[in-house]
Amino acid sequence: MHGQEAAAARYALAAQESYATQLRQLLADAAALDEATIAKLTANRAPNSATGPMAGAIPRQSVPVAGTDPATVHAWWDGLAEEERRYVVANHPDLVGNLDGVPIDARDQANRIVFDQETDRLQAHRHDLADREAYLRQMMREGRLAEVYPDLAARGLSVRDAALFDLETIDQQRADSDGKLKGIGQIADRLNVTDPSRQRAYLIGFSTEGDGRAVVSIGNPDTADNVLTYVPGTGADITHPGGDIKRAEKMAIDASPGVGTNTVTDLHGVSADQVWSTRADGDPIHFVPDLDLVHGNDPTRDDFGGRVFTSDPGGHSDYWNKGNQARRNIAIIATGQGVVS
Amino acid sequence: MSLTISQILACDGATPEIAGITFDELARAVDDRHDDLVGMLRDLEDVWEAGEGRTAALEAGVALRQEILTAQAALVGTGPALREFASGARALAALLSQTVNEARAHGVGVADDGTVMSI
Numbered sequence: 294m295h296g297q298e299a300a301a302a303r304y305a306l307a308a309q310e311s312y313a314t315q316l317r318q319l320l321a322d323a324a325a326l327d328e329a330t331i332a333k334l335t336a337n338r339a340p341n342s343a344t345g346p347m348a349g350a351i352p353r354q355s356v357p358v359a360g361t362d363p364a365t366v367h368a369w370w371d372g373l374a375e376e377e378r379r380y381v382v383a384n385h386p387d388l389v390g391n392l393d394g395v396p397i398d399a400r401d402q403a404n405r406i407v408f409d410q411e412t413d414r415l416q417a418h419r420h421d422l423a424d425r426e427a428y429l430r431q432m433m434r435e436g437r438l439a440e441v442y443p444d445l446a447a448r449g450l451s452v453r454d455a456a457l458f459d460l461e462t463i464d465q466q467r468a469d470s471d472g473k474l475k476g477i478g479q480i481a482d483r484l485n486v487t488d489p490s491r492q493r494a495y496l497i498g499f500s501t502e503g504d505g506r507a508v509v510s511i512g513n514p515d516t517a518d519n520v521l522t523y524v525p526g527t528g529a530d531i532t533h534p535g536g537d538i539k540r541a542e543k544m545a546i547d548a549s550p551g552v553g554t555n556t557v558t559d560l561h562g563v564s565a566d567q568v569w570s571t572r573a574d575g576d577p578i579h580f581v582p583d584l585d586l587v588h589g590n591d592p593t594r595d596d597f598g599g600r601v602f603t604s605d606p607g608g609h610s611d612y613w614n615k616g617n618q619a620r621r622n623i624a625i626i627a628t629g630q631g632v633v634s
Numbered sequence: 635m636s637l638t639i640s641q642i643l644a645c646d647g648a649t650p651e652i653a654g655i656t657f658d659e660l661a662r663a664v665d666d667r668h669d670d671l672v673g674m675l676r677d678l679e680d681v682w683e684a685g686e687g688r689t690a691a692l693e694a695g696v697a698l699r700q701e702i703l704t705a706q707a708a709l710v711g712t713g714p715a716l717r718e719f720a721s722g723a724r725a726l727a728a729l730l731s732q733t734v735n736e737a738r739a740h741g742v743g744v745a746d747d748g749t750v751m752s753i
Contacts, residue, residue, distance in 0.1 A: 309750045310704050312737040316639075319733065323637045330719040337711035364642075383707040402710050409662050413669065450720060493717060553655040555635075 318511025336375040351381050356388045382406070391498050398513045404496040405484070411501050412477050419470050426463050429456050480507050557598035568592070568599035569626050569633070571619050572604040602626070602633050612613050638746045639730055647724035654716030661709035668702045682689065 347361035352374070373381065378399060381389055386403035389395050395403075401586045432441050433456055437560040439446035442455045483494050498508030593601050604612055604619035612619040618634065625631040666706040675695040734744045743753035 305752055308737075308740045309752060310743050312733065312740075312742050312744070313750045314749070315733050316730070316737075316744065316750070319726060319730050320637060320639070320642075320748045323642050323723075323730075326719060326722040326726065327637065330715055333715035333718075334712060337708050337715060357713075375711075379707040379711055382710055384705060398714050402714070405658070405662070405663060409665060410669075413666070493721075561662075 296297070337379070351377050351385070353385055353388065356381060356385050357392065357394075359388075359389040359392060361392075361394070364396035366392055370395055370399075386410075390496075392616070395496055397497055397510070397513050401495040401499050404499040408477070408480070408484075408496060408499055411499075412474070412481075415470050415474050415501070419467065419474070422463050422467050423469070429460055429463075432456075476507070477501075480509060481510060532592060555597070557592075565598055566600065569602050569622075570597070571602045571604045571612070571622070572600050573611065573619065600633075636747075639734065639744065639748060640725070640746050642730055643727050645702055645727060647720040647727070649681035649720075651722070654713040654720060657709055657713035657716060661713065662704040664702060664709060667745045668699065668706060669697055671702065705718070721751045 320551070357369055370378065371500045382399055383406070386406040389405035390400055394402070427625075429441065432438050433453070438452035438456050442452045445452050445455055484496055486494065492512050495510040495513055496507065497510050497514070498506065498512075500506045553627050557568050572591070572593050591597065592599055602619070603620040604622075605617045607614065607617065611617060612623075615619065622633050625633050675692065678691060678695065679690070680689065689702065728729050738753070741753055744752045745751070
């Protein structure tokens with residue numbers, strides 16, 4: 294009996310010590326979080342001088358150019374003072390938003406600035422097109438196209454054909470702008486989610502050149518436990534993944550005719566057993582010829598050497614549909630929780 | 635500065651999260667106004683060709699532009715700081731709450747400063 298009581302007492306003491314240690318650690322973590330937040334907020338306060346020159350001005354030409362070794366970029370960034378980093382993000386966001394080696398937080402801030410600027414530019418372009426179209430149609434109705442194209446009229450050429458050609462060009466440019474603005478709107482919807490229960494999205498790459506490109510990360514890859522690189526769509530060349538996917542521990546490729554290489558071993562920065570691909574029955578990507586020289590091998594082919602996961606039958610945009618096996622599999626690949634089918 | 639358990643549990647992570655998002659939006663709005671100012675200065679240069687008033691107006695515009703950029707740069711870093719605090723505070727509150735409840739279930743009482751006693 295005496296022995297049992299002693300054991301119970303020892304157990305109670307051990308429990309007390311264990312909980313005391315855990316609580317001390319949590320309170321210390323809370324104090325550290327508090328201090329870190331104070332430091333960040335203080336560092337981000339504007340200088341007191343209302344009209345003085347902006348602190349930490351960094352000339353554009355001193356920012357490392359795209360393609361610089363990420364370690365070099367990182368060392369450059371580490372060498373900047375806090376106000377210099379803020380200056381770079383605010384004044385040269387187009388240079389650092391996609392620059393490998395710059396921390397994700399800063400890239401996100403820079404890309405959001407570029408994102409807003411591009412949105413404004415595209416909307417302004419859209420308005421200009423509408424104004425130009427209205428002007429051309431009015432001049433056409435009033436029979437005054439010779440005033441719009443005086444050089445052509447002077448040479449006896451058809452001003453009506455010129456106007457029709459311009460109107461067609463306007464239509465094409467409008468469709469292009471509308472497509473980009475639609476994509477931007479969808480990205481903005483996710484970036485600007487205010488529901489605290491949903492993870493924050495980071496815009497770690499953005500460009501409207503060509504078909505446009507956005508790399509959105511759910512959570513910060515710099516601090517994440519699991520980093521999955523998702524490669525959607527058509528013909529992405531990821532042979533040499535940039536900083537966006539430099540930390541790629543795993544890669545999921547869907548609906549791709551090829552990724553710029555014939556075998557998984559040519560993909561740098563990710564091990565072969567962590568490269569996964571899928572293609573749904575019914576996806577028209579099947580009709581893209583499997584020409585090694587164009588896109589590289591179909592990554593779901595055996596001789597590509599990666600691993601394959603299943604998708605429910607569907608079209609090119611159905612992989613992320615709720616309930617689709619592809620969506621479940623990508624989640625399993627990302628978290629390592631479960632068995633990929 | 636030491637914090638107490640009740641202070642940490644009382645911190646509602648949603649509020650600093652929303653404040654962080656609001657700072658982000660403010661940074662974007664200030665950026666937009668800066669763009670407006672740049673356009674306005676360009677217009678001024680075009681339509682006001684000479685005179686001391688023109689010089690003074692353009693100088694004022696440039697100085698104001700500098701102030702806006704300075705403020706915008708400061709705002710850009712504030713949102714993420716608040717969001718990171720919110721995320722950390724929520725996680726710590728959840729862990730603290732769980733630890734205190736477990737301790738009590740094992741007959742260990744917890745004072746607000748984290749010290750423990752048998753109950």
